[in-house]
Amino acid sequence: MAGVERFLPTDEARALLDLTRELAAEELAPKAAEYEAEGRFPREVFRALGRFGLLGLPYPREYGGGAQPYAVYLQVLEELASAWLTVGLGVGVHTLACYPLARYGTPEQRERWLPGLVGGELLGAYCLSEPHSGSDAAALSTRAVRAGDAYVVNGAKAWTTHGGEADFYSLFARTADTGPRGVTAFLVPAGTPGLSAAPPERKMGLKASTTAQIHLDDVRVPAERRVGEEGQGFPIALSALDSGRLGVAACAVGLAQAAFDVAVAYAKEHRVIDFAGLGFLLADLATQIEAGRAVYLAAARRRDEGLPFTIQAAMAKLFCTDMAMKVTTDAVQVLGGDGYLADHPAERYLREAKALQIVEGTNQIQRLVISRRLAEE
Numbered sequence: 001m002a003g004v005e006r007f008l009p010t011d012e013a014r015a016l017l018d019l020t021r022e023l024a025a026e027e028l029a030p031k032a033a034e035y036e037a038e039g040r041f042p043r044e045v046f047r048a049l050g051r052f053g054l055l056g057l058p059y060p061r062e063y064g065g066g067a068q069p070y071a072v073y074l075q076v077l078e079e080l081a082s083a084w085l086t087v088g089l090g091v092g093v094h095t096l097a098c099y100p101l102a103r104y105g106t107p108e109q110r111e112r113w114l115p116g117l118v119g120g121e122l123l124g125a126y127c128l129s130e131p132h133s134g135s136d137a138a139a140l141s142t143r144a145v146r147a148g149d150a151y152v153v154n155g156a157k158a159w160t161t162h163g164g165e166a167d168f169y170s171l172f173a174r175t176a177d178t179g180p181r182g183v184t185a186f187l188v189p190a191g192t193p194g195l196s197a198a199p200p201e202r203k204m205g206l207k208a209s210t211t212a213q214i215h216l217d218d219v220r221v222p223a224e225r226r227v228g229e230e231g232q233g234f235p236i237a238l239s240a241l242d243s244g245r246l247g248v249a250a251c252a253v254g255l256a257q258a259a260f261d262v263a264v265a266y267a268k269e270h271r272v273i274d275f276a277g278l279g280f281l282l283a284d285l286a287t288q289i290e291a292g293r294a295v296y297l298a299a300a301r302r303r304d305e306g307l308p309f310t311i312q313a314a315m316a317k318l319f320c321t322d323m324a325m326k327v328t329t330d331a332v333q334v335l336g337g338d339g340y341l342a343d344h345p346a347e348r349y350l351r352e353a354k355a356l357q358i359v360e361g362t363n364q365i366q367r368l369v370i371s372r373r374l375a376e377e
């Protein structure tokens with residue numbers, strides 16, 4: 001993606017993008033096809049990214065983070081995803097898992113645990129969805145019952161990225177039967193007795209990215225690991241998802257750019273790029289990718305300026321992931337029969353793009369978020 005023009009505010013940010021491009025080219029791209037074919041989780045890759053400071057970019061420097069604007073962090077995600085979506089999306093999920101503590105934890109909690117979360121050695125997961133309450137997250141039934149100086153948690157979580165591989169889980173459980181107002185957030189270490197992961201799901205794409213159910217059987221969580229007040233969990237979850245959806249949007253643009261680059265290179269090599277139908281198609285794809293990049297960056301700037309960005313995050317996630325689905329589909333078409341073969345990455349990009357229309361709120365949910373906000377205006 002060296003030809004993509006970037007808008008970076010500082011020399012530090014420019015150096016960060018240069019480092020990311022180098023890591024993507026040397027450490028990610030050469031491994032992606034093999035790891036995806038084998039369904040092998042790249043834990044060592046995340047450790048390497050952590051050593052370079054890429055697992056805590058938007059968080060304060062005083063806790064070991066990178067203190068980067070969200071607009072810069074998202075461009076890093078785009079670069080990572082263009083080389084290997086599993087890794088770009090994984091960094092986004094880790095950042096999402098750190099958010100509840102970083103934003104809603106007490107000063108004492110942040111000082112005690114946040115450096116470990118963003119320092120690079122630990123990897124996080126986000127436990128909100130359940131087997132029977134995916135899109136309707138407020139209907140979750142996992143329950144946390146207060147028992148002295150701890151909570152005892154029972155239930156199951158579904159569609160957990162990094163499930164069974166993560167070192168910590170940002171977990172949401174019901175502490176009262178009052179709908180969304182009865183949900184509470186917790187920070188739970190992976191080694192807590194009673195917490196276990198089911199075998200990984202068998203997915204269409206993103207096979208190196210482990211997705212699994214998490215089972216919670218009398219899991220005892222100290223009360224000091226509650227994040228926020230009892231009943232504050234659902235607003236925390238929604239606030240985290242606003243930021244997380246921007247990460248998905250950036251990853252979608254990175255994936256679309258990778259598919260587009262493959263299509264253009266193939267069309268040039270086979271000397272068909274000047275055919276009117278094909279050339280015009282590629283022109284439209286290039287325009288859509290650039291538009292997606294502009295949409296997510298505009299939303300990120302609102303976040304950086306402290307402005308409301310919920311509707312803009314939903315728009316970015318909706319537009320960029322639908323765009324990535326179209327670009328990857330058309331990239332396969334450009335390659336013709338070759339595009340349908342596993343010898344080329346185009347077919348993998350197509351399978352991976354579908355997941356982005358589903359994760360962190362399906363695109364139907366994004367439309368619901370947008371339409372409800374429009375009705376309130």
